[in-house]
Amino acid sequence: MIMMKAPLGYTGKILWVDLGSGTIREERPLVEVYRSFLGGYGLGVYFIYRDLEPGLDPLSPGNILGFCPGLLTGTPAPFTGRHMVCAKSPLTGTWGDSNAGGYFGPAIKRAGYDAIFFKGAAESPVYLAIDNESKEINDASDLWGLNVEQVENRLKKSHGHGAQVEAIGKAGEKLSLISGIVTDRGRIAARSGLGAVMGSKNLKALCLKGRTRINMADKALTLNLAKGYNKKVHQRANSITASQVASMAPKISKLYRILKIPAEGDEYMYAFTLHNYGTAFATSIYAEIGDMPIKNFKGTGFKDWPQDVATRFTGLALKKYRKKSYGCYGCPLKCGAILEVPEAGLEETHCPEYETLASFGGMILNPDVVEVFTVNHLLNLEGMDTISAGNVIAFAMECVERGILAKEDFKCKAEPEGFLPRWGDSYHLLPLLQMMIDREGIGDLLADGVQVAARKLGSKAREFAMHANGQELPMHDGRFMKGLALTYLADPTPGRHTAACLDFSSLGPVNKFMNNLNFKNATDPVGKGECNAKFVKFRQAFNAVGLCEYALPQGTYPLLEFIEAIYGWKITISEFLDTGWRIQALRQLFNAREHAIKCETPGRTLGRPPLEQGPLKGDTVKIEQMIEGYFRAIGFDETGIPTPQTLEYLGLDAFIPDLRSCSGVDIRV
Ligand code: SF4
Secondary structure, rough: OOEEEOOOOOOOOOEEEEEEOOOOEOOOOOOOHHHOOOHHHHHHHHHHHHHHHOOOOOOOOOOOOEEEEOOOOOOOOOOOEEEEEEEEEEOOEEEEEEOOOOOOHHHHHHHHOOEEEOOOOOOOOOEEEEOOOOEEEEEEEOOOOOHHHHEEEEEHHHHOOOOEEOOHHHHHHHHHOOOOEEEEEEEEEEHHHHHHHHHHHEEEEEEEEEEOOOOOHHHHHEEEEEEHHHHHHHHHHHHHHHHHHHHHHHHHHHHHHHHOOOOOOOOOHHHHHHHHHHOOOOOOOOHHHHEEEEOOOOHHHHHHHHHHHHHHHHHHHHHHHHHEEEEEOOOOOOOEEEEEEEHHHHEEEOOOOOHHHHHOOOOOOOHHHHHHHHHHHHHHOOOOOOOOOHHHHHHHHHHHHOOOOOOOHOOOOOOOOOOOOOOOOOOOOOHHHHHHHHHHOOOHHHOOOHHHHHHHHHHHHHOOOOOOOOEEOOOOOOOOOOHHHHHHOOOOOOOOOOOOHHHHHHHHHHHHHHOOOOOOOOOOOHHHHHHHHHHHHHHHHHHHOOOOOHHHHEEEEEEHHHHHHHHHOOOOOHHHHHHHHHHHHHHHHHHHOOOOOOOOOHHHHOOOOEOOOOEEEOOOHHHHHHHHHHHHHEEEOOOOOHHHHHHHOOOOOOHHHHHHHOOOOOOOO
16 A cells, blocks of 8 residues: 655645535645745635636636635744635736735644635525535525624534634625625735625635644754744743833824834834734824824824824723733734723724724824724624725715715715714714615715725716725825835735835844845835835745734744744745745736736825925825836836746746736836
8 A cells, every 4th residue: 555645834735616516626736836836825826827717807706716824824833824815806906815814724724725715606605614524515595694703603603613714794795895804703804805706706604624734844843943933022022121112102202203213123122012002002103203194195193183192092092991912823922902892882802903093093083992993893793894994984084075975975774864974073984884884875885995986986086095006005104105105006916015015124123034135225216116126025925924924023033944844845045035026926927917917096195296294295206216126126027017037037937928918007107
C-alpha cells in the first residue's frame, strides 16, 4: 500500500460548490500554486481569474465567490487568523476582496480546505454545512430575513456550538452594494459589496466544523517562535510607561496639530494603546491634525467637530463601557472589545472601530457617541459596511444642504411626512439606515453607495459623492497622507486604507517588520509613486499570509522563519517580494481584462480646489505623477496594464495572450 504524505501547512484541497447544480467537488492544487500565490486573496485571484468568464454582471450566477484563509491561518503563528472573501465586486466592477478576522478563517482550514469557492446561484435560500467528511447544501428558507446573530444562534443549535458561522444579514439579501459578510456577530468582510454577491447566489450562510490538523515541518520550533514573539507583545501591551504617555495623548491633541508632530509611537505605544483602547485610541488626534475627513471632506476638525466632542469618541472615553477584551484567533494583542452600553440598551456589542466612529462622527458632525454604538450594532447584525454607510449619510446630508433632496424624499413608515437629515443630526441616523437596509423609499437609492446614488441624482451630486473608483473612502484623508490617495485610486481593490500605502511604512516600527526590507519614501510625487511599488509587493504577500494589519507596528516578526518551520519552504526576501508582485500583477490583470482599471474620484478628495482653512489648507494631491511613477516601477504600462515582460518575469506567461483583450486608463483625473 502506498502511503500519501500529508502536506505541511496547507490542507492541499480546495472546495468548489456549484449552487446552480447543487454539486460539490474537491480540487487538489499543485504545490507550485501555493508557493506562487501563498493563500488568502493570492489563491483567490489565481482560481477566480482562471475560472471567471470576463465581462459578466457581478450579481449574475456566473460570478465566483471565494472564502480564502491566509497561508499561515490556523497555525500557531501569531496575528494570522485572517481570511479574505473575494469576487468580482458589484460596487466597483473591479477585483473585489475583503478581509475579516474572528475565528472563521481557521475554521475553513479545520474543515479540511485551503479555500472554498461558490459558483452559480441556488433557486431558493441555502447554506453550506460542513461537518468533517459531511458536506451539504441545506435549505435556508427559515433563516432568510434573520440577522446574523439569529442565524448564528440557530445554526449553532442545530450543528453544535463548535461550529463557526459566516452569514449575510438583510442588507446582503436585498443586494445592497455596500453589504458585507459577517462572522462572530461583528467581524465583517465589509468592503467591495461582497454581501450582495452572496445574496445574489441565495447563499445565506456557511457553517463549518472539522478536525483537520495542520502538519508542521518543525512543530517545536514553530511553538518556540510563537512563544517568544507573544511574550514580547504581552509585555508591551501592559507597559506602564506607555500607559502614562497614552493617557496624555488626547489632552494634547492640539499640540500635534500646532507643532506638526507625527501621530506615531514605538512598539510599546502601539501595543498598549491598541490592546487597551482599540483602534479608536487616537480619534481626537486624527480629527485635530487633518487625518479624519470632516463634514464629507469639506470641513476642518478643530472648527467643525471640536476637541471636546472628538474626545468623547476616543478609546479612553469608551473604556467605561468595556465588558471584556476581544481578540481574533491566535492574536496576542486583542485590539477588540465587547461593550455593555446601558444608555443604548445594549448588553453586549462589539466596540466600534475608529473607522466607524469617524464615519458616524466627524464625517457627519455627530456629537452623540452613544448613537454610534446603536448604529454599529445594527449594521453589524444586518451586514452593512459602516464606512460606506457613514459616507452615504454624509452624502445625503450634503444633498439636503444643497437642496438636491427635500423633506418629502425622506418619507418612511415611521415618519410619513418625511424628515430632513442635517449635519449633526444623530436622531435620524437609525431610521435612515433602517430604510437603506430595507430598501424603503430613499433608502433604496442610498443602499447602493454614493456613486450609484449620485449618478441617479445628477451631475451636481457627483462633485461630493466621496469615492475612489466606486468605493466609499475610508476615514484617513488622502490629502493628509498623500500616499493613501495613490493607494485609493491605483490599487486593484480601490478605496482601501488597509491596502499598501508607503506612508504607513515610515510610521514608527513598521519599517522593522522584516529587517532587511528598508522601505524608502520620497518627497516628489513621481519618486513617491516609484517607492510605493516595493511596499505594494511586500503588502500583497503579507496579506496573502493572513497577517493582521496590526502586526506591522509591532516591528520585527519572524515571518520567513515561521514559513520555513511550518511549510519547510526556504523563502528568500526577494522571492517573498516577487510573490507579492505576482499577486498584485494578477489582480491588476483581472481589472485590465474587465476593462475596469479606473481613475475616478471627485476633485474634492484630491484638494481640487484645496481647503481654505485648517491643517490641510492649500493642499492638492499630485495624483497623476504618483500613479505614473508607481505604474512604471511595478511593471505596468502608462495605462496600468501589466507589461508582457512583467508577466513573463513573474511566471505568468500563460496569461500574456489575455493582454490582447485588455484595456487601461488615461490617468488624468
Ligand atoms: S490586532 Fe485586533 S484585528 Fe488584529 S488579529 Fe488582533 S484582535 Fe484581530
